Amino acid sequence: MGRGLAMSDVEAGGWSSWPAPAKLNLFLHVVGRRPDGYHDLQTVFRILDWGDTIHLRVGPAGPIRRIGPSAPGVEEAQDLVVRAAELLRSSANCPLSADIRVEKRIPTGGGFGGGSSDAATVLVALNALWGLHLPVEELAALGCKLGADVPVFIRGHNAWAEGVGERLTPLALAPAWYLLVDPGVHVPTPELFRAPDLTRDAAPAKIADFASGTLLDNAFEPVLRRREPAVEAVFKALARVGSPRLTGSGGGCFVEFDSLHAAERARSELPAELRAWVVGGAARSPLLDALAAMKV
Missing domain, CATH: 3.30.230.10 (Ribosomal Protein S5; domain 2)
Known part of the structure; x- marks a missing residue:
């Protein structure tokens, strides 16, 4: 150590x-x-x-x-x-x-x-x-x-x-703010990939499908919501302030907003015991900005 x-x-x-x-x-x-x-x-x-x-x-x-x-x-x-x-x-x-x-x-x-x-x-x-x-x-x-x-x-x-x-x-993405919630659930990714109820054969999509707003789902969401009561509880809480989604293969959940004010107002309406943050989407990584500053 x-x-x-x-x-x-x-x-x-x-x-x-x-x-x-x-x-x-x-x-x-x-x-x-x-x-x-x-x-x-x-x-x-x-x-x-x-x-x-x-x-x-x-x-x-x-x-x-x-x-x-x-x-x-x-x-x-x-x-x-x-x-x-x-x-x-x-x-x-x-x-x-x-x-x-x-x-x-x-x-x-x-x-x-x-x-x-x-x-x-x-x-x-x-x-x-x-x-x-x-x-x-x-x-x-x-x-x-x-x-x-x-x-x-x-x-x-x-x-x-x-x-x-x-x-x-x-991809160039529009400015957005996100309400993040961590349910505290950590399921190993290999275990999720072995889940019999995981959809493994989704039809390939195109960038144009995402740009049209039709791609919002996460293959792991139904699996985790059935397996983990804490994730299901967070989805229900977030559904009262927006359209919740899952990120990656972990338990983290989020709702996207067009403004910081809307995201902060939504956070204020969540149960106080939830571990939540309001953060902005970046146009590019702040790491690149730090690297550029070092070279000045």
């Missing part, structure tokens, strides 16, 4: 801070199963202007260290942020070291992409801080080894996605 560190140390010399934004799946279909056992998906990734913060401190030759936990119960060697740093360092034959601290806001296991985004931010930021200058295509290929959602965070654009989520077509 990583050594302890006081907040005053984190704020002191040598540290830089990088955004790791959350995402939503605005729809998600399973359109088939591949010979390798993985499933072919179609989805739209919406990057949010809200998420975790990754604090990094680089140094000369030495170990990759995680300072404090990034998620409950995740050992340092198995943590995606550590694995991302080690993968980048070995791929680039780089001797430099890094300390990593994750400031968590994104609920773990909710389908909001927190672990994948954290890993992507480590790859992008350390590529810059270590002076490696690997192209984004190479970083995205490395990210795919860590998880199917990592490449979209590396590229940093809202996107139509196919395959296991790695084939990306950038």
